[in-house]
Amino acid sequence: MTRGVSCMTQSGNSNGQLRGTASRRERERAQRRDDILRAAREVFFQRGFHAVTVDDIAVAAEVGKGTVYLYFNTKETILAHLLLEGLDRLVADLKIAYAFDEAWDAHTRLHRGAIAYLKFFQNNPEYYRLIMAFDRGQFQAAIDPAVYQEVLTRSLDGIEWLERAVKQAQVEGLITIENPREAAGVLWAGLNGVLVLLSHPLRAEIVATDLDSLYGTMTEVLISGLGK
Amino acid sequence: MTRGVSCMTQSGNSNGQLRGTASRRERERAQRRDDILRAAREVFFQRGFHAVTVDDIAVAAEVGKGTVYLYFNTKETILAHLLLEGLDRLVADLKIAYAFDEAWDAHTRLHRGAIAYLKFFQNNPEYYRLIMAFDRGQFQAAIDPAVYQEVLTRSLDGIEWLERAVKQAQVEGLITIENPREAAGVLWAGLNGVLVLLSHPLRAEIVATDLDSLYGTMTEVLISGLGK
């Protein structure tokens, strides 16, 4: 990942050409990387993380297996990069839903955010599956720490939008709990809890209520409950 | 698992002795099975599902690897049986907490149930880790369908206690939502959502609130919110 720039160290003449070549190389590397990531996305989304082998990815990307490892340290790291894509999409959706340049009241804003979160998971079930698969600690050991840090950063980016909405709700008196981060945590935990529960077939069977209905009820219950 | 009882078909004389031997065999088999399960519990709890090999379990149980497979079809099935143990404990705890022979009001009963759920996960973090690890679909394919069914049954057993408490709360006017299963689902999803969120180190970092505090707030918010 830390690309060598050794050619830059060659003595200074015809520097322009040198830079041109180097940057083309860089572009080509990025392209290859994207090819592998695209191939991985395809097969992971189709058959799930565990059913896919690194050879499958290599074949789909039309490269050798060794090449895959030239760009990604482990299978888990590839997954982590797809997760980052998913998080980017999610945060973008939340940004739009919360849209602080619009003059909505807090209730509307919280509702829009909640619905955006639900829609994201309904429209991107594959990303959701990846995020859930990623969730368990097993990966922590196998992925690049830098990537792990990235996941953290994106996630924080997401909850900050939620927190802003909560603060607005406090100002408007809709939410009476003091600590905004805690209120945001309750909202996130509650809504996410519904998704977690109903995304597992076994648990969905136990709860025996459809996602939209339970999620809607949860949204109301949380907003109403946070208002004491 | 479906033990052959062929010796029983032998002609009837000295039937008492025959049964005695057969039942001793049965007991010995059960004992061996328990040994393996105990060994698996030990190593899984210590090092986690993925870090443990079936050979590790065999060594810990002081049997050959083949013997392990004589009693359990797959590594995942062993895990599933430990999960069943955990669920049994949990349901027992909930039973005590909800204790319908005591004359508690609905609010007290719901609170006690919520706290019992929290305490279970705090006192049995290993069982919790297993339950969460089990959660993802990967296992579904690898475990015995009968065991999977058992997990479902136990879980249903657990939520039924919650549902009874919800119904009482409806009678007492504490909860105004019509569908008791939906209200129970909201409670479960919400409380479990907090556990899920805070049991993942990355997410715990994001939420930046301690478990007891967030869980307590969630309990209040849910009960209050379900009362409209």
Added chain:
DNA sequence: GTCACTCTATGACTCTTAGTCAGTATACGC
């Protein structure tokens, strides 16, 4: 043009581990 050098790509190889099975041992009924 061509030589030296660097960067990229590769797939055969290693290593680990889940799951199998042919062979062995023990216990039992007769």
Added chain:
DNA sequence: GCGTATACTGACTAAGAGTCATAGAGTGAC
């Protein structure tokens, strides 16, 4: 004691993650 059933075993197979020695293409200097 003998034949059979049952329990046990660990060497073996299969599969897949990750490595590395080798090949080859591209580049700049002359």
